[in-house]
Amino acid sequence: MQQILNYINGGFEPAKSRFFIDNFNPATGKIYSQLPDSDADDVEVALESAEKAYDAWRLTSSEDRFKILNKIAELIDLKNESLALAESIDQGKPLWLAKNEMIRSAQNFRFFATAAMQFASESHNMEGVAINYTLRQSIGVVGCISPWNLPLYLFSWKIAPALAAGNCVIAKPSEITPMTAYLLGEICTEAGLPPGVLNIVHGLGPKVGNAMVSHPRIKAISFTGGTSTGKHIASIAAPMFKKLSLELGGKNPNIIFADCDFEKALKTTVQSSFLNQGEICLCGSRIIVERSIYDKFKTALVEEVKQLKVGNPLENSSRVGAIVSQMHYDKVLSYLDIAKAEGGQILLGGHALKMEGELNEGWYIAPTIIENLAFDCRTNTEEIFGPVVTISPFDTVEEALQMANCTEYGLASTVWTQDLTKAHNVAAKIQSGIVWINCWLLRDLRTPFGGVKQSGVGREGGWEAMRFFTETKNVCIKL
Numbered sequence: 001m002q003q004i005l006n007y008i009n010g011g012f013e014p015a016k017s018r019f020f021i022d023n024f025n026p027a028t029g030k031i032y033s034q035l036p037d038s039d040a041d042d043v044e045v046a047l048e049s050a051e052k053a054y055d056a057w058r059l060t061s062s063e064d065r066f067k068i069l070n071k072i073a074e075l076i077d078l079k080n081e082s083l084a085l086a087e088s089i090d091q092g093k094p095l096w097l098a099k100n101e102m103i104r105s106a107q108n109f110r111f112f113a114t115a116a117m118q119f120a121s122e123s124h125n126m127e128g129v130a131i132n133y134t135l136r137q138s139i140g141v142v143g144c145i146s147p148w149n150l151p152l153y154l155f156s157w158k159i160a161p162a163l164a165a166g167n168c169v170i171a172k173p174s175e176i177t178p179m180t181a182y183l184l185g186e187i188c189t190e191a192g193l194p195p196g197v198l199n200i201v202h203g204l205g206p207k208v209g210n211a212m213v214s215h216p217r218i219k220a221i222s223f224t225g226g227t228s229t230g231k232h233i234a235s236i237a238a239p240m241f242k243k244l245s246l247e248l249g250g251k252n253p254n255i256i257f258a259d260c261d262f263e264k265a266l267k268t269t270v271q272s273s274f275l276n277q278g279e280i281c282l283c284g285s286r287i288i289v290e291r292s293i294y295d296k297f298k299t300a301l302v303e304e305v306k307q308l309k310v311g312n313p314l315e316n317s318s319r320v321g322a323i324v325s326q327m328h329y330d331k332v333l334s335y336l337d338i339a340k341a342e343g344g345q346i347l348l349g350g351h352a353l354k355m356e357g358e359l360n361e362g363w364y365i366a367p368t369i370i371e372n373l374a375f376d377c378r379t380n381t382e383e384i385f386g387p388v389v390t391i392s393p394f395d396t397v398e399e400a401l402q403m404a405n406c407t408e409y410g411l412a413s414t415v416w417t418q419d420l421t422k423a424h425n426v427a428a429k430i431q432s433g434i435v436w437i438n439c440w441l442l443r444d445l446r447t448p449f450g451g452v453k454q455s456g457v458g459r460e461g462g463w464e465a466m467r468f469f470t471e472t473k474n475v476c477i478k479l
């Protein structure tokens with residue numbers, strides 16, 4: 001059975017403990033590889049190698065950093081097929097989707113490679129008195145912790161800007177989807193990244209992640225994951241005055257007005273509800289529709305979603321794959337019981353699916369649409385993070401906003417209307433870090449990315465990420 005290894009100081013090694021954790025293929029529900037069960041000792045070794053590499057890396061010219069990061073992007077593109085296959089088997093997502101995500105992982109490295117060369121700082125002239133200039137210096141060794149839903153994409157989204165800004169990195173992928181992070185180590189070596197600049201330590205959050213967060217010499221933590229984990233991390237890192245970026249959970253609303261482009265709203269809502277089995281932090285799980293088109297939209301949505309084939313992630317025709325783990329599968333199914341107990345009426349799905357043959361132990365859930373729920377019930381306010389959406393009618397703009405804003409979360413939202421004035425007004429009043437008007441998941445990597453309320457603190461993307469991974473210093477010179 002394949003054994004994944006830690007990537008430390010440019011080489012591969014098992015955990016100091018020599019223990020391994022089983023890694024499952026969600027499509028079959030079977031163990032197919034193992035990853036190191038690392039702990040604080042492995043983080044310490046990774047940190048020593050990162051500290052050793054830091055002096056040279058921070059002084060590496062921005063052009064050389066660009067070349068290496070750009071080479072990593074090229075190699076990811078070159079290995080698209082094999083990386084995508086690994087991601088699909090590890091995560092349960094359809095292979096065609098994994099191929100797209102590999103393209104986007106390469107784009108992350110390419111984008112921040114260019115950022116390394118373009119990053120600049122300000123100067124402030126006090127006429128005739130003094131001049132201030134701002135230095136933005138790398139921080140040192142930083143920690144990047146990522147989740148299982150878009151494994152290489154979100155891993156690279158953190159690592160690339162951290163390296164571009166001149167830091168050395170200790171990175172921990174999710175223990176549920178470690179494979180492409182492992183393969184990234186090989187790619188980094190092939191691209192000429194000096195040993196120790198990036199170290200990838202595999203293992204459990206409470207062991208490896210916790211050791212990273214609480215280590216005084218790891219100066220900043222960029223975390224993407226669940227809100228409760230984020231709270232825990234903040235409780236450790238904040239009293240240590242660490243720089244902290246937290247990208248957390250969501251419960252995103254899709255507001256659909258009667259004057260929308262019906263077909264576009266419908267097709268995109270199918271995507272935003274069930275792409276990646278609904279396991280994207282930006283998926284819209286609450287569909288809020290103006291009453292005059294509610295019945296028409298609901299009927300059309302059910303018909304469209306019926307067409308989505310759930311099945312073997314490796315088959316091109318599968319639109320929805322397997323749920324990432326037994327634990328998450330159980331969690332999503334438990335919310336179907338909660339929804340029923342809350343009076344929800346299941347319009348479609350609402351149950352697990354059994355596949356044939358070698359997939360019959362896999363974790364599959366039918367795309368589910370539920371109506372007739374109070375907007376402030378648990379099903380409508382807690383993150384389910386699976387192929388489950390609710391649909392509810394509204395009468396006025398104020399009511400739509402009240403429903404949209406009634407959760408503790410505030411990550412993303414979509415608004416569907418042809419009336420731009422209404423769209424601007426709603427966008428200004430929605431409590432979320434990202435608003436898509438008449439589209440979804442359209443990403444410009446330069447834009448600020450992140451959530452409000454319990455969806456996070458701080459922003460990623462573009463200069464925001466480069467600023468997070470640097471420390472600002474003002475130098476004032478008297479003339």
Ligand code: NAD
Binds near residue numbers: 147175209226229247
């Ligand atoms: P999680 O919080 O369980 O785990 C995320 C990462 O944190 C993993 O690598 C895990 O090992 C690690 N971790 C766990 N406990 C830790 C601890 N005590 N100290 C340090 N690290 C620890 O989240 P998950 O289940 O992997 O991911 C799903 C969640 O991620 C959902 O809530 C989803 O909304 C969120 N998410 C948010 C975004 C965003 O950009 N806001 C993007 C993707 C996913």
